[in-house]
Amino acid sequence: MAEIGFSSDARDRPVADGDVGDFMALLKPRVMSLVVFTAITGMVAAPGTIHPVLGIIALLAIAVGAGASGALNMWWDADIDAVMKRTQSRPVPQGRITPDEALTFGLILSCLSILTLSITVSWVAGGLLAFTIFFYVVIYTMWLKRSTPQNIVIGGAAGAFPPMIGWAAVTGSVSIDSVILFLIIFMWTPPHFWALALFRKGDYADAGVPMLPVVAGNLETRKQIVIYSALLVPLACTPVFTGLGGIAYGFTSVVLGGVFMALAIAVWREGEQEEEGDATHNHRAAKRLFGFSLIYLFLLFAVLLAEHSMRHLLA
Amino acid sequence: MLVATSDDNDSKRRQRMRSLAIGLALGALVIVFYVATIVRLGPNAFRKNGFGSTPAVTAPTQQAPK
Numbered sequence: 001m002a003e004i005g006f007s008s009d010a011r012d013r014p015v016a017d018g019d020v021g022d023f024m025a026l027l028k029p030r031v032m033s034l035v036v037f038t039a040i041t042g043m044v045a046a047p048g049t050i051h052p053v054l055g056i057i058a059l060l061a062i063a064v065g066a067g068a069s070g071a072l073n074m075w076w077d078a079d080i081d082a083v084m085k086r087t088q089s090r091p092v093p094q095g096r097i098t099p100d101e102a103l104t105f106g107l108i109l110s111c112l113s114i115l116t117l118s119i120t121v122s123w124v125a126g127g128l129l130a131f132t133i134f135f136y137v138v139i140y141t142m143w144l145k146r147s148t149p150q151n152i153v154i155g156g157a158a159g160a161f162p163p164m165i166g167w168a169a170v171t172g173s174v175s176i177d178s179v180i181l182f183l184i185i186f187m188w189t190p191p192h193f194w195a196l197a198l199f200r201k202g203d204y205a206d207a208g209v210p211m212l213p214v215v216a217g218n219l220e221t222r223k224q225i226v227i228y229s230a231l232l233v234p235l236a237c238t239p240v241f242t243g244l245g246g247i248a249y250g251f252t253s254v255v256l257g258g259v260f261m262a263l264a265i266a267v268w269r270e271g272e273q274e275e276e277g278d279a280t281h282n283h284r285a286a287k288r289l290f291g292f293s294l295i296y297l298f299l300l301f302a303v304l305l306a307e308h309s310m311r312h313l314l315a
Numbered sequence: 316m317l318v319a320t321s322d323d324n325d326s327k328r329r330q331r332m333r334s335l336a337i338g339l340a341l342g343a344l345v346i347v348f349y350v351a352t353i354v355r356l357g358p359n360a361f362r363k364n365g366f367g368s369t370p371a372v373t374a375p376t377q378q379a380p381k
Binding site: 017019020023053054057060112116119120121270314 | 326329330332336344347348351352354355364368
């Protein structure tokens with residue numbers, strides 16, 4: 001009788017037996033929540049309206065697409081993740097999920113999210129989601145991350161696309177205002193991740209990831225943080241001039257921008273202390289900037305979201 | 316005789332949960348496409364005679380000879 005079942009090749013393939021929670025962890029839920037939040041802001045701030053059901057479907061597709069790119073990132077970066085303390089507990093380096101499973105999971109979710117967004121909501125939004133996944137997985141994860149200290153400068157674009165996708169889901173197009181939202185996140189990414197890299201430098205060095213502090217040193221990184229912060233702060237105020245942001249947004253962006261700049265300068269001054277051979281600072285300023293940068297981006301988008309929600313309610 | 320260990324049971328439970336999650340996800344996908352179709356088609360989706368209020372093909376009317 002002919003044997004019906006798996007080929008020997010399939011039988012030999014390791015199955016790691018992870019549970020549902022492990023697969024959920026592949027989706028990077030914390031990153032996903034930030035992606036959903038910025039996408040909602042893009043949708044609400046966009047001129048025009050979308051049927052609430054289609055809006056929810058669009059957000060779901062964007063969230064799943066972001067999660068899929070996280071899974072593909074964990075598939076490719078399993079070797080790096082196993083070395084770095086911050087990522088050692090992820091399911092693939094822990095052996096609870098095999099790289100093959102992570103790859104399959106990521107690819108299936110990528111296809112489903114792109115198709116769902118394209119067919120049910122907008123082909124432009126679906127195309128942008130496809131490009132975002134491609135950019136994050138191929139351009140950032142596979143290419144830039146291991147080859148240049150500018151990895152997160154260029155790779156930051158992947159994290160900056162979600163508000164533009166949300167905007168396109170409503171309007172079916174890309175406009176200057178959605179480009180401004182993109183640019184705010186794009187310029188925010190380097191100071192945020194370089195602040196993290198300053199106090200996680202050893203981890204990156206052990207893993208062979210050429211982050212700026214590893215390649216160019218702490219002093220250069222601190223200087224670059226100040227430069228990018230000085231570009232980010234005025235850029236974050238531009239929505240006021242295009243009409244995208246109102247008075248509350250203008251006030252918030254100026255005040256928070258001032259705090260951001262002050263913290264960036266504190267990071268730079270910490271470098272002077274370091275130059276004098278004083279290592280007692282323990283990267284306090286860098287840790288403060290890293291924490292505040294998350295609050296900064298969240299509040300900017302929250303105020304924009306609140307302003308536009310009010311406009312919709314009053315219209 | 317083979318005795319099922321707690322590891323086997325645990326593994327089977329995880330497999331059941333994975334199958335359930337896949338089933339629920341596929342079910343959700345079907346619902347998403349169904350609801351999106353209804354929303355995009357609007358009220359026309361529930362018309363028994365097809366789209367629009369008038370029949371697509373009307374019978375030619377006979378004109379009375381002059």
